[in-house]
Amino acid sequence: MSHISEPVSAQYKRAAIIGGGVIGISWAGLFLARGIDVVINDPREDIEDLVLAGLDEIAPALAELGLPTESLSAGLSFEADLAKAVADVDIVQENGPERLELKQQIWQTIEQNAPAHALLATSTSTIPATAIAEAMQQPERLIVGHPFNPPHLVPLVEIVPGKQTSEATVQQANAFYAALGKKPQVLHKEIPGFVANRLQSAIFRECVYLVAQGVVTEQELDDIVTSSIGMRWAVAGPFRTFHLGGGPAGLPHFIEHLGRTMEASMWPALGNPTFDDATVALLTEQADEAFGNGTVEELAAERDRAQIALMRALGETPDAGNTRA
Numbered sequence: 314m315s316h317i318s319e320p321v322s323a324q325y326k327r328a329a330i331i332g333g334g335v336i337g338i339s340w341a342g343l344f345l346a347r348g349i350d351v352v353i354n355d356p357r358e359d360i361e362d363l364v365l366a367g368l369d370e371i372a373p374a375l376a377e378l379g380l381p382t383e384s385l386s387a388g389l390s391f392e393a394d395l396a397k398a399v400a401d402v403d404i405v406q407e408n409g410p411e412r413l414e415l416k417q418q419i420w421q422t423i424e425q426n427a428p429a430h431a432l433l434a435t436s437t438s439t440i441p442a443t444a445i446a447e448a449m450q451q452p453e454r455l456i457v458g459h460p461f462n463p464p465h466l467v468p469l470v471e472i473v474p475g476k477q478t479s480e481a482t483v484q485q486a487n488a489f490y491a492a493l494g495k496k497p498q499v500l501h502k503e504i505p506g507f508v509a510n511r512l513q514s515a516i517f518r519e520c521v522y523l524v525a526q527g528v529v530t531e532q533e534l535d536d537i538v539t540s541s542i543g544m545r546w547a548v549a550g551p552f553r554t555f556h557l558g559g560g561p562a563g564l565p566h567f568i569e570h571l572g573r574t575m576e577a578s579m580w581p582a583l584g585n586p587t588f589d590d591a592t593v594a595l596l597t598e599q600a601d602e603a604f605g606n607g608t609v610e611e612l613a614a615e616r617d618r619a620q621i622a623l624m625r626a627l628g629e630t631p632d633a634g635n636t637r638a
């Protein structure tokens with residue numbers, strides 16, 4: 314049996330990207346680099362210029378990942394009519410605004426016009442597939458394929474089935490994102506915010522509290538994270554880390570030894586800040602001080618270069634054989 318996987322483009326020749334904003338452009342770049350033709354549907358009048366400029370911006374990161382970037386736009390087209398955009402595609406990845414009624418409306422049109430074999434995925438960060446599919450005739454076909462921004466770079470895709478999503482759709486989504494070079498993770502239950510964003514949210518709440526209390530500045534807090542838990546969690550997640558922290562007896566010993574203290578004295582002491590005017594003013598002032606000497610684009614490019622170096626060190630860069638030739 315051959316271990317060489319066939320390119321994702323052998324099965325997925327054409328994709329519809331619905332919503333060509335931050336996430337849609339990033340998915341489009343990755344799909345194109347993987348040899349999948351992309352049709353973009355977005356009502357913005359300047360959508361073509363926006364997407365082409367966006368592709369130019371992410372091309373260096375795609376190239377760093379070993380993916381081809383010279384002829385990306387060769388497979389790109391635009392279609393303002395949603396029904397026509399999805400009529401002849403193998404996958405629909407929807408990245409429209411995060412509004413339930415709008416997504417419900419978009420998906421009703423998509424299911425009536427996309428081919429029966431097409432994978433139907435939404436990038437939503439917060440809305441359960443169950444809610445979006447309420448108005449659909451074939452709710453078993455819809456699944457959340459939630460990327461972590463930027464999708465062309467960060468490996469994780471959270472796959473979140475709705476109550477009526479079929480097992481076949483779950484498996485199809487899992488296989489598609491894996492073939493695309495991503496690290497898909499299927500959640501066993503729908504929960505608001507899914508997993509990665511719930512974790513970010515829990516930690517960010519404490520970050521805001523610590524800065525608002527004057528314990529550290531934003532820059533100092535960021536340095537603490539990148540030189541400790543950030544670095545560590547890239548190689549061992551929180552549970553593995555505390556399993557190792559428990560010594561030879563592992564996690565059960567950690568819980569008895571330190572976990573109970575954490576529960577009794579640390580959990581009740583965690584902060585519960587709000588974004589009141591004074592807090593927002595403080596956070597804004599410190600962000601200007603810490604990050605104000607570069608544009609967001611420059612800082613993002615710098616972060617992406619470091620991120621790719623880390624992925625390379627961890628052997629997490631995708632297999633570049635599976636590309637647009």
Ligand SMILES: NC(=O)c1ccc[n+]([C@@H]2O[C@H](COP(=O)([O-])OP(=O)(O)OC[C@H]3O[C@@H](n4cnc5c(N)ncnc54)[C@H](O)[C@@H]3O)[C@@H](O)[C@H]2O)c1
Pocket residue numbers: 331332333334335336337354355356357407408409410411415419436437438439459460461462
């Ligand atoms: N930004 C993130 O970090 C992030 C991460 C993961 C998932 N998501 C999810 O991805 C989706 C898109 O987020 P974004 O950050 O790219 O937003 P965005 O505002 O950058 O892009 C949304 C795009 O949808 C277009 N649009 C508006 N109405 C439309 C319609 N009827 N049909 C098709 N397109 C329409 C807009 O013109 C815009 O270009 C959301 O569901 C969001 O939750 C965002």
